[in-house]
Amino acid sequence: MSEATVKKERVLMKGNEALCEGAIIAGCRYYFGYPITPQNEVPAYMSRRLPEIGGVFLQAESELAAINMVWGASCSGKRVMTSSSSPGISLMQEGISYLAGGELPAVIVNMVRGGPGLGNIAPAQSDYFQATRGGGHGDYYTIVLAPSTVQELANIMIDAFDLADIYRTPVVVLGDGVLGQMMEPLVLPEPSTRKIPEKDWIIDGAKGREPRIIKSLRLNPQPALEEHNLKLRAKYEKIMATEVRYEEYMIDDAEIIIVAFGTASRVVRSVVNQLRAENKRVGLFRPITLWPFPYDRLKELSEKTDVKVFFDVEMNLGQMVEDVKLGVNGNKKVLFYGRTAGMIPEEDVLIKKILEVY
Amino acid sequence: MKAVYTRPKSLRDVKMHYCPGCGHSIIHKLLAFAIDELGIREKTIIIAPVGCSVLIYDYIDCDGTEAAHGRAPAVATGLKRTMPDKIVVSYQGDGDLAAIGTTETLHAANRGENITVIFVNNAIYGMTGGQMAPTTLVGQKTTTTPTGRNPELVGLPLKMCEIINQLEAPYYIERVSVHDVKNVNRARKAIKKALDYQNKGLGYSFVEVLSMCPTNWGVNPVVAAQWVGETMADYYKIGVFRDRGLQQGVK
Numbered sequence: 001m002s003e004a005t006v007k008k009e010r011v012l013m014k015g016n017e018a019l020c021e022g023a024i025i026a027g028c029r030y031y032f033g034y035p036i037t038p039q040n041e042v043p044a045y046m047s048r049r050l051p052e053i054g055g056v057f058l059q060a061e062s063e064l065a066a067i068n069m070v071w072g073a074s075c076s077g078k079r080v081m082t083s084s085s086s087p088g089i090s091l092m093q094e095g096i097s098y099l100a101g102g103e104l105p106a107v108i109v110n111m112v113r114g115g116p117g118l119g120n121i122a123p124a125q126s127d128y129f130q131a132t133r134g135g136g137h138g139d140y141y142t143i144v145l146a147p148s149t150v151q152e153l154a155n156i157m158i159d160a161f162d163l164a165d166i167y168r169t170p171v172v173v174l175g176d177g178v179l180g181q182m183m184e185p186l187v188l189p190e191p192s193t194r195k196i197p198e199k200d201w202i203i204d205g206a207k208g209r210e211p212r213i214i215k216s217l218r219l220n221p222q223p224a225l226e227e228h229n230l231k232l233r234a235k236y237e238k239i240m241a242t243e244v245r246y247e248e249y250m251i252d253d254a255e256i257i258i259v260a261f262g263t264a265s266r267v268v269r270s271v272v273n274q275l276r277a278e279n280k281r282v283g284l285f286r287p288i289t290l291w292p293f294p295y296d297r298l299k300e301l302s303e304k305t306d307v308k309v310f311f312d313v314e315m316n317l318g319q320m321v322e323d324v325k326l327g328v329n330g331n332k333k334v335l336f337y338g339r340t341a342g343m344i345p346e347e348d349v350l351i352k353k354i355l356e357v358y
Numbered sequence: 359m360k361a362v363y364t365r366p367k368s369l370r371d372v373k374m375h376y377c378p379g380c381g382h383s384i385i386h387k388l389l390a391f392a393i394d395e396l397g398i399r400e401k402t403i404i405i406a407p408v409g410c411s412v413l414i415y416d417y418i419d420c421d422g423t424e425a426a427h428g429r430a431p432a433v434a435t436g437l438k439r440t441m442p443d444k445i446v447v448s449y450q451g452d453g454d455l456a457a458i459g460t461t462e463t464l465h466a467a468n469r470g471e472n473i474t475v476i477f478v479n480n481a482i483y484g485m486t487g488g489q490m491a492p493t494t495l496v497g498q499k500t501t502t503t504p505t506g507r508n509p510e511l512v513g514l515p516l517k518m519c520e521i522i523n524q525l526e527a528p529y530y531i532e533r534v535s536v537h538d539v540k541n542v543n544r545a546r547k548a549i550k551k552a553l554d555y556q557n558k559g560l561g562y563s564f565v566e567v568l569s570m571c572p573t574n575w576g577v578n579p580v581v582a583a584q585w586v587g588e589t590m591a592d593y594y595k596i597g598v599f600r601d602r603g604l605q606q607g608v609k
Binding site for chain 1: 399400401402403405406412415419420421422423424425426428429431432433434435436437438439440441444445461462465
């Protein structure tokens with residue numbers, strides 16, 4: 001019996017550890033990072049695990065150093081990642097902008113905590129704007145993947161590394177303190193079978209070939225940078241056309257569609273189950289890619305006559321709601337309920353708000 | 359006829375963008391000579407800094423990449439940790455290495471990364487138009503120290519070789535200059551030695567090169583070279599700070 005056909009056992013893991021195993025199954029052998037709560041299990045796990053399998057773990061002197069070590073490692077074509085949480089991710093934004101400009105693949109995990117500023121260490125979704133609008137300076141986007149369970153977090157790491165390589169772009173995995181810290185049973189994912197383009201751009205010493213340069217500076221001749229940005233834009237258009245991912249739950253006959261991602265969607269799923277038990281036609285729409293955002297599907301749903309209203313639920317004071325409104329495009333009303341700074345949306349409050357408009 | 363001089367093969371035959379009298383073109387050439395003589399062109403990766411020498415990859419015929427301002431040692435670390443058998447050169451100016459990137463400089467040195475840092479110290483920010491550098495001398499006028507650097511306001515100029523020499527891990531630390539022929543020859547040997555040590559897997563090397571920036575100093579190239587030899591070299595002492603290879607008899 002081949003290894004692939006052996007039924008894998010369920011294991012119980014913390015989200016922060018499961019994502020490491022997902023990354024390792026994806027072929028990542030290089031990790032650079034700097035401690036910050038609530039993602040410290042990631043460097044702790046990688047520091048033990050990577051040397052066992054011939055990889056390199058290095059604790060950087062700062063997030064600035066970490067993301068630039070990622071740049072250096074990515075130049076080799078090998079799969080590399082870092083992880084951090086909100087304030088640390090802010091520090092990495094310059095580097096992420098460079099990665100986007102230099103078209104270097106990398107995976108960046110953000111276990112979001114409350115902000116602004118030092119904020120707190122509790123789970124939040126308040127980095128939505130930062131993650132989905134590029135985050136750093138310049139004309140670019142990063143792919144943003146938002147899992148909602150430990151199983152999905154492990155699985156999504158495989159997808160993240162594939163997307164990073166296929167599109168030569170940094171990919172952000174956006175979780176939060178709940179997802180990183182909680183333990184759930186999961187079956188570790190299988191390696192990817194997706195075809196990855198040959199990496200004919202790496203720098204490893206110009207042996208028997210012309211030297212290559214990996215850079216983000218494009219001074220001359222004008223309009224070199226505009227041409228480059230238009231090339232990036234074409235890539236982003238392709239990603240928007242082909243890589244949108246979302247989940248629909250109890251949506252077919254729904255009169256009220258609740259939109260939520262990540263941990264907030266877990267609250268919403270429970271609310272949908274409770275309201276369905278009372279024969280209320282309520283459903284959950286869960287974006288998995290926050291960028292590219294599933295605007296088109298939301299537009300389709302908003303054109304259904306059954307659908308009366310959309311409810312956007314987030315662990316912030318209303319960030320994704322702007323994208324939901326863009327998708328719904330004025331066809332239906334979009335209401336919002338959110339808690340911020342480490343507070344979790346409450347089921348009974350949400351139920352009350354939904355029943356008010358049902 | 360016997361050729362007494364030829365351009366190093368690793369230096370492309372193109373016109374450089376540097377100002378007349380700038381030291382970068384000399385230092386690039388010394389680096390290219392070292393790469394040729396050690397036969398490492400096909401395994402060398404040059405990291406270009408932010409500053410005038412960002413275009414070094416247009417001149418040295420090797421693979422290259424850029425680093426964000428100050429982050430070249432971190433990029434070098436990522437390159438070297440994934441490809442330990444390649445030669446990684448971090449070429450940096452004074453603002454890059456000793457102001458915005460001091461942390462990365464010290465930590466890469468302290469880890470003993472098997473890389474070579476070439477630190478071009480010309481006591482001023484070149485590309486941005488002549489602002490105070492961490493290595494600007496006391497009393498030196500720049501666009502942001504119009505009456506001269508006042509140590510009571512901004513501290514004394516940083517001596518990076520001396521600071522790095524406090525760390526245990528670095529293998530080779532030397533300060534050289536390119537203001538005259540004698541010193542250019544010495545700098546050539548130092549750069550070659552640093553790359554040779556890296557090629558032999560011996561560890562971190564740091565070569566500080568005192569260099570001229572006549573444009574931003576507001577003097578002609580001759581005066582600039584004299585100023586390096588007389589004034590800069592008086593504060594930044596030329597010499598070997600550490601050479602473990604010499605101590606250990608590395609050939």
